[in-house]
Amino acid sequence: MIIDVKELYQKVDDYMNHEVTLQGWIRNHRKQKEFGFIDFNDGTFFKTTQIVYDNKLGDFDEIQKLRVGSAIEVCGTVIASPAKGQTFEIQLKSLKLLGDCPENYPIQPKRHTREFLREQAYLRPRTNLFGAVFRVRSVTAMAIHEYFQSHNYVYTHTPLITTTDCEGSDQMFKITTLDFNHLPEVDGHVDMSKDLFGKQAYVTGTGQLHGEAFAMAYKRIYTFGPTFRTENSNTKTHANEFWMIEPEIAFCDLNGLMDIEEDMLKFVVNYVLEHCPEEINFFDQFVEKGLKEKLTKLVQSTFTRITHHDVVDILKQADVKWEFTPDYGEDIAKEHERYITEYFNGPVFITDWPKDIKAWYMKVNEDGKTVAAVDLEVPGAGELMGGSEREADYDKLMARIDEMGVDKNTVDWFCNLRRFGGCYHSGFGMGFERLLIYLTGVENIRDVIPFPRTPGNCDY
Amino acid sequence: MIIDVKELYQKVDDYMNHEVTLQGWIRNHRKQKEFGFIDFNDGTFFKTTQIVYDNKLGDFDEIQKLRVGSAIEVCGTVIASPAKGQTFEIQLKSLKLLGDCPENYPIQPKRHTREFLREQAYLRPRTNLFGAVFRVRSVTAMAIHEYFQSHNYVYTHTPLITTTDCEGSDQMFKITTLDFNHLPEVDGHVDMSKDLFGKQAYVTGTGQLHGEAFAMAYKRIYTFGPTFRTENSNTKTHANEFWMIEPEIAFCDLNGLMDIEEDMLKFVVNYVLEHCPEEINFFDQFVEKGLKEKLTKLVQSTFTRITHHDVVDILKQADVKWEFTPDYGEDIAKEHERYITEYFNGPVFITDWPKDIKAWYMKVNEDGKTVAAVDLEVPGAGELMGGSEREADYDKLMARIDEMGVDKNTVDWFCNLRRFGGCYHSGFGMGFERLLIYLTGVENIRDVIPFPRTPGNCDY
Numbered sequence: 001m002i003i004d005v006k007e008l009y010q011k012v013d014d015y016m017n018h019e020v021t022l023q024g025w026i027r028n029h030r031k032q033k034e035f036g037f038i039d040f041n042d043g044t045f046f047k048t049t050q051i052v053y054d055n056k057l058g059d060f061d062e063i064q065k066l067r068v069g070s071a072i073e074v075c076g077t078v079i080a081s082p083a084k085g086q087t088f089e090i091q092l093k094s095l096k097l098l099g100d101c102p103e104n105y106p107i108q109p110k111r112h113t114r115e116f117l118r119e120q121a122y123l124r125p126r127t128n129l130f131g132a133v134f135r136v137r138s139v140t141a142m143a144i145h146e147y148f149q150s151h152n153y154v155y156t157h158t159p160l161i162t163t164t165d166c167e168g169s170d171q172m173f174k175i176t177t178l179d180f181n182h183l184p185e186v187d188g189h190v191d192m193s194k195d196l197f198g199k200q201a202y203v204t205g206t207g208q209l210h211g212e213a214f215a216m217a218y219k220r221i222y223t224f225g226p227t228f229r230t231e232n233s234n235t236k237t238h239a240n241e242f243w244m245i246e247p248e249i250a251f252c253d254l255n256g257l258m259d260i261e262e263d264m265l266k267f268v269v270n271y272v273l274e275h276c277p278e279e280i281n282f283f284d285q286f287v288e289k290g291l292k293e294k295l296t297k298l299v300q301s302t303f304t305r306i307t308h309h310d311v312v313d314i315l316k317q318a319d320v321k322w323e324f325t326p327d328y329g330e331d332i333a334k335e336h337e338r339y340i341t342e343y344f345n346g347p348v349f350i351t352d353w354p355k356d357i358k359a360w361y362m363k364v365n366e367d368g369k370t371v372a373a374v375d376l377e378v379p380g381a382g383e384l385m386g387g388s389e390r391e392a393d394y395d396k397l398m399a400r401i402d403e404m405g406v407d408k409n410t411v412d413w414f415c416n417l418r419r420f421g422g423c424y425h426s427g428f429g430m431g432f433e434r435l436l437i438y439l440t441g442v443e444n445i446r447d448v449i450p451f452p453r454t455p456g457n458c459d460y
Numbered sequence: 461m462i463i464d465v466k467e468l469y470q471k472v473d474d475y476m477n478h479e480v481t482l483q484g485w486i487r488n489h490r491k492q493k494e495f496g497f498i499d500f501n502d503g504t505f506f507k508t509t510q511i512v513y514d515n516k517l518g519d520f521d522e523i524q525k526l527r528v529g530s531a532i533e534v535c536g537t538v539i540a541s542p543a544k545g546q547t548f549e550i551q552l553k554s555l556k557l558l559g560d561c562p563e564n565y566p567i568q569p570k571r572h573t574r575e576f577l578r579e580q581a582y583l584r585p586r587t588n589l590f591g592a593v594f595r596v597r598s599v600t601a602m603a604i605h606e607y608f609q610s611h612n613y614v615y616t617h618t619p620l621i622t623t624t625d626c627e628g629s630d631q632m633f634k635i636t637t638l639d640f641n642h643l644p645e646v647d648g649h650v651d652m653s654k655d656l657f658g659k660q661a662y663v664t665g666t667g668q669l670h671g672e673a674f675a676m677a678y679k680r681i682y683t684f685g686p687t688f689r690t691e692n693s694n695t696k697t698h699a700n701e702f703w704m705i706e707p708e709i710a711f712c713d714l715n716g717l718m719d720i721e722e723d724m725l726k727f728v729v730n731y732v733l734e735h736c737p738e739e740i741n742f743f744d745q746f747v748e749k750g751l752k753e754k755l756t757k758l759v760q761s762t763f764t765r766i767t768h769h770d771v772v773d774i775l776k777q778a779d780v781k782w783e784f785t786p787d788y789g790e791d792i793a794k795e796h797e798r799y800i801t802e803y804f805n806g807p808v809f810i811t812d813w814p815k816d817i818k819a820w821y822m823k824v825n826e827d828g829k830t831v832a833a834v835d836l837e838v839p840g841a842g843e844l845m846g847g848s849e850r851e852a853d854y855d856k857l858m859a860r861i862d863e864m865g866v867d868k869n870t871v872d873w874f875c876n877l878r879r880f881g882g883c884y885h886s887g888f889g890m891g892f893e894r895l896l897i898y899l900t901g902v903e904n905i906r907d908v909i910p911f912p913r914t915p916g917n918c919d920y
Contacts, residue, residue, distance in 0.1 A: 002711070004612055004679070023711040024679070025881050043678035043710075044612045071710075071883035098711070099852070099883040107880075122670075122873045123880065125677035134674070138615040145605050152464055152504045155598040159911040160620070160663075160686050161633075161701050163918050173621075174640070175633040175663060177690045180650040183640060190640040196690060196700065197918035203620075203635060203663060210582075210911055210920065214594070217585035218503035219464070219484070225686060226620050230637045230656060240656065241621050250503075250531075251462070251483040251558070392559070413582045413920055420567075420583065421485050423531035423559040451619040451670055458623050458657035460670065460873055 006044040008078070012088050015078045020090070022049070023073045023098065025126070028109040031064050038066070039109075040074065040090075046132055046278035050083065051076060053092035063092075068109060069101030069126075114447055121451050121460055129287070132279040133440050133448055136272060140439060141432070143271035144224060144245055147264050153247065154218040157225065158207030163199060164410045172202035173228050173240075203228045207246050208427060209361075209414045212390065215248035215425055216417055222247040224432075232455050236444045239433065241453040248427035254372045254389045255305075257426040258349050261376055261385050262303045265347075270299050272439055279440075288441025294380055295439070301346040308332075308353045308370070311340055318343075329354045334382060341379040348377045360404040361414075362388040364396065374428075381438040387428025394418035466504040468538070472548050475538045480550070482509070483533045483558065485586070488569040491524050498526070499569075500534065500550075506592055506738035510543065511536060513552035523552075528569060529561030529586075574907055581911050581920055589747070592739040593900050593908055596732060600899060601892070603731035604684060604705055607724050613707065614678040617685065618667030623659060624870045632662035633688050633700075663688045667706050668887060669821075669874045672850065675708035675885055676877055682707040684892075692915050696904045699893065701913040708887035714832045714849045715765075717886040718809050721836055721845050722763045725807075730759050732899055739900075748901025754840060755899070761806040768792070768813045768830070771800055778803075789814045794842060801839040808837045820864040821874075822848040824856065834888075841898040847888025854878035 002021045024042030031037075038051040051074055053063055066072065073096040081089040106120050107127060117124040124130040148155065161175060177196045178184070184194040192200045207223035214221040223246040231238055249260065273280060273295055284291040308328075315326035315336050324333040332340075332350070340348055352370040355362070362371035372389035391397040397415055401408055436448040446452040451460045462481045484502030491497075498511040511534055513523055526532065533556040541549040566580050567587060577584040584590040608615065621635060637656045638644070644654040652660045667683040674681040683706040691698055709720065733740060733755055744752040768788075775786035775796050784793040792800075792810070800808055812830040815822070822831040832849035851857040857875055861868055896908040906912040911920045 006612055023883075043614075044680070069881040071881045073711075099878075099881045101881040102879060105880050122673040122877065123677075125674055131677060134616070135614055135678070137617070138609070138613075141615050141617075142605055142609045145602055149598070149602045152466055154503075154595055155601050156594070157597070157601075157686070157703060157910055159701060159909075159913060159920070161688070161913045161918060162920070164920060173635040173637060175635050176640075177633060177692075180634070180636075180643060180652070180660075183643075192640070196692060196915055197913070198916045199918070200640075201918045213582040214585055214910065217583075217591060218595070220504070226617070228621070232637075232656060241619060243617060251533075417582065418559075419562065420565050421529040421531045421559045421561040423483075449619075450617055450674065453619060453621045453657070455656055456658045458621060458659070458661050460619070460622070460624060 002073075004044040005040075005042045005047075005049055008049065009045055009047065012078065016080065016088065017078065019075065019077050019093065021073065021075045022090070024071070026066060026068050026070050026072060026101075029066060029068055036060075036064055038072075038074075040072075041131075043131070046128075046135070046282065050081065050086060050089040051092050052089055053095075057092065057094075059095070063095055066095075066097065067101050067103060067105070069105040069107060070097060071099030071101075072096065073098055114444070118446055118452075125450070128282065129442075130447070132276075132282050133436070133442055134450060136276050136279050136440055137436055137448065137450075139275045140268060140272055140436060141224070143268040143275075144222075144264075146271070147267045148220075148222045148247065151220070153220040153222045154214065156207070156211055156214045156218075156221045156223055158204075158210035158214075158223050158246075160203050160226065160228075161197075161201050162204045162210075163197070163201055164204075164209055164414070171230055172205055173230055175201055175203055205229055206244070206429065208248065208429065209411065211246050211248040211427065212414065212425065213417060215250045215427070216420075216422065219250045220247070234455060237434070237437075239445045239449060239452050239454055242445070242449065243432035245430045245432060246427060248425065250423055250425045252389075252426045253424055254351060254374055254426060257387050257389065257428060258303070258305060258351075258374060261349075261374075261387065261428055262347075265376075265384070266299050268435070269295050269439070273299070283441045291441045298347065298378070303347040303349055303376070304344040305349045305351060306344075307351050311336070311348075311350050314343060315339065329356065331357050337377045337382045341377050346379065350375050350377060358388070360400045360406050361390055361397070363391045364400070372426075378438060381434065384434055384438065385428045385430045387426060389424065389426040392418055392422050392424050394422070462533075464504040465500075465502045465507075465509055468509065469505055469507065472538065476548065477537065477539065479535065479537050479553065481533065481535045482550070484531070486526060486528050486530050486532060486561075489526060489528055496520075496524055498532075498534075500532075501591075503591070506588075506595070506742065510541065510546060510549040511552050512549055513555070517552065517554075519555070523555055526555075526557065527561050527563060527565070529565040529567060530557060531559030531561075532556065533558055574904070578906055578912075585910070588742065589902075590907070592736075592742050593896070593902055594910060596736050596739050596900055597896055597908065597910075599735045600728060600732055600896060601684070603728040603735075604682075604724075606731070607727045608680075608682045608707065611680070613680040613682045614674065616667075616671055616674045616678075616681045616683055618664075618670035618674075618683050618706075620663050620686065620688075621657075621661050622664045623657070623661055624664075624669055624874070631690055632665055633690055635661055635663055665689055666704070666889065668708065668889065669871065671706050671708040671887065672874065672885065673877055675710045675887070676880075676882065679710045680707070694915060697894070697897075699905045699909060699912050699914055702905070702909065703892035705890045705892060706887060708885065710883055710885045712849075712886045713884055714811060714834055714886060717847050717849070717888060718763070718765060718811075718834060721809075721834075721847065721888055722807075725836075725844070726759050728895070729755050729899070733759070743901045751901045758807065758838070763807040763809055763836070764804040765809045765811060766804075767811050771796070771808075771810050774803060775799065789816065791817050797837045797842045801837050806839065810835050810837060818848070820860045820866050821850055821857070823851045824860070832886075838898060841894065844894055844898065845888045845890045847886060849884065849886040852878055852882050852884050854882070
């Protein structure tokens with residue numbers, strides 16, 4: 001019976017002094033004259049397993065030639081280990097080479113820079129760091145599904161191809177089946193009616209508008225899927241393709257929304273702490289000192305709720321020389337975010353933002369100046385979620401659309417939701433990679449996406 | 461306390477004779493002189509709840525004017541119901557109108573055609589049929605995640621934007637940030653180096669190649685995400701955007717792959733039967749008679765395994781006048797699929813297909829003529845999954861790439877997986893919508909996708 005290394009770690013007492021067969025890869029190979037030690041990993045568990053062998057084996061010389069990276073099948077006995085840092089090892093009985101690996105294999109048992117490993121995106125999940133990052137990515141995704149499904153949310157697959165203009169079509173990729181070198185023309189312009197959909201289509205930057213339609217049927221829905229932005233921006237936090245979670249809830253106001261955001265985030269962080277202890281310990285030790293304490297503290301904290309206006313008051317009164325002067329009518333800068341989470345020593349919901357710097361679909365407050373929007377600022381992560389109560393009044397929404405210059409024809413169905421049993425409702429968006437950066441301590445978005453797409457980078 | 465209708469149905473004994481507050485929508489409203497009955501639904505549960513009220517209420521006249529589709533908040537007492545088909549109803553105490561709905565609301569309590577409802581894609585989840593379909597879609601997605609996560613698979617977000625040519629770039633949408641009416645040129649051709657990624661990029665038709673890279677690190681991975689095809693095809697089974705599940709498993713041969721496919725499918729069907737009994741009963745009664753029995757039977761059946769060659773033998777010997785003559789070197793037609801699942805009275809794995817009709821990355825068998833591919837044929841659904849053992853030998857793969865004219869430069873990294881500790885491995889793809897068609901009995905792919913995209917159709 002071939003078993004997973006994960007199974008072996010979980011039930012090591014059951015397997016002790018029994019024979020097991022494992023299939024996986026050589027992470028490291030240390031050779032002595034009469035002995036050899038293979039660090040073995042099959043990808044199902046963070047930790048490697050030590051395979052020990054000696055020259056009593058008939059193929060001792062051949063085994064000693066095995067190179068790092070090779071795929072092997074090993075059969076051996078689980079024994080208590082005398083070595084430090086491990087409770088068991090495997091005394092080899094027989095070994096089969098399943099896939100060779102050459103001397104020039106790029107992933108060697110030494111420290112590689114993250115920049116180098118980015119160039120080897122198809123191999124980097126075999127390293128400790130990226131192996132841990134992408135497992136946490138998977139477990140975090142599951143945590144999100146578990147949270148929403150267990151709270152009566154319907155997972156809604158909103159379309160990626162769209163003709164609806166939510167965030168501005170200049171921020172969306174155009175898609176086409178036309179041949180760029182032989183474009184059909186009419187009246188001196190490209191004739192998009194000849195394209196597959198009969199008009200210009202885009203890949204979307206949000207599922208929110210479509211999500212609202214489903215929230216008006218199911219009360220609670222969430223999206224979780226890839227999202228695209230054309231931003232020509234080379235920073236640590238920008239990618240042209242990333243994943244977003246966008247819950248939308250009917251009969252929910254801004255306070256109800258904050259309750260959900262807080263509850264969800266604590267659930268997810270707790271889930272990852274419970275399901276990935278080895279990975280979190282590794283990040284804590286080698287990536288971000290204090291990570292585990294940071295996450296544990298978040299789960300136990302109460303999130304502060306404060307208006308944008310009051311935040312600006314605090315910033316203005318602070319004895320700090322700001323690079324960007326705090327202003328009641330402006331967005332707050334990264335330095336302000338940092339200050340305010342330190343000020344409250346925990347996560348902070350900032351509510352009621354100046355309407356001119358927020359999106360057209362947000363509910364305008366009674367003051368006529370602010371919108372019922374909320375950003376969640378988290379210590380060490382900055383803005384983790386952004387949400388709002390949506391404008392539920394048809395006439396007010398139409399006025400905002402005119403004011404903001406949104407293409408009315410593409411959002412008419414969305415506006416109609418307000419006419420047909422529309423009700424007060426709210427939703428938020430969370431960038432999945434931003435959450436992963438927070439959970440792993442890895443700073444660059446390129447290092448939490450399996451095959452990141454950034455300007456000029458679309459290999460693989 | 462506002463509760464969900466789902467909660468009320470699940471714990472009706474606890475709530476009996478207690479007061480509850482609900483928020484949701486009017487599905488139907490029947491008025492009598494001294495009484496009224498509102499069919500109420502909040503989207504959390506398939507069934508509606510009957511709200512009864514009488515003219516002792518001060519606002520009786522106003523309540524009687526409420527129209528179908530309106531959003532309301534009701535407060536009332538849960539009482540045992542004398543009416544047939546329900547165990548409880550709610551005796552209204554007070555009602556608040558939260559969102560009005562006009563007389564011309566398109567979704568009225570009568571039979572609408574599916575064609576009409578497709579035109580109202582943003583409203584149709586409010587109907588019984590589509591409400592059930594998209595809830596089953598959500599629950600099925602969760603079943604898939606639960607299956608793979610509990611079996612040590614890593615959920616891998618493979619990129620949607622890609623420059624890798626797996627299925628042929630003519631089948632992929634091109635994406636661009638360039639302005640079609642002002643394209644940069646060089647040497648009389650469009651200069652794609654001026655585009656955001658510095659070259660022509662596409663949205664992908666598969667995550668398999670990238671999935672293989674991660675399977676070589678984690679042993680078992682799965683993808684679950686949107687996929688795109690440019691096919692200009694208007695059939696019941698084609699859409700230009702759909703979701704796929706693509707598991708990839710290292711150290712797994714074709715037999716191992718079939719074990720996984722069978723186990724997974726039974727788990728998912730069973731999960732939906734358990735989690736969506738109301739929806740399945742509804743489909744069984746109104747969409748596909750015998751659906752429930754079909755699904756129950758699948759869970760209990762053993763899947764047949766037979767080679768393509770032997771299937772063709774059976775087809776040739778059958779006393780049937782075929783529209784398409786069965787042939788050892790050809791694909792099998794829909795009529796053959798149907799015959800063979802009836803012949804074996806259950807699901808059939810057809811293995812070892814002629815290599816010329818299958819993809820370049822599949823392992824060529826020792827006969828040199830067939831590949832280690834497998835299609836799963838399911839009664840009433842046709843081909844539900846397609847998979848194969850992958851060619852793990854570098855030289856053989858390169859020879860196939862030359863033979864099939866694949867663009868070598870875009871898949872070099874993929875081929876390198878064979879050089880760096882590559883091992884025998886297998887994977888399959890399952891179209892999520894095809895599974896949903898099977899689970900719901902709904903025949904048209906446009907009716908299992910929230911906002912379907914087909915040629916000429918990209919509204920919303």
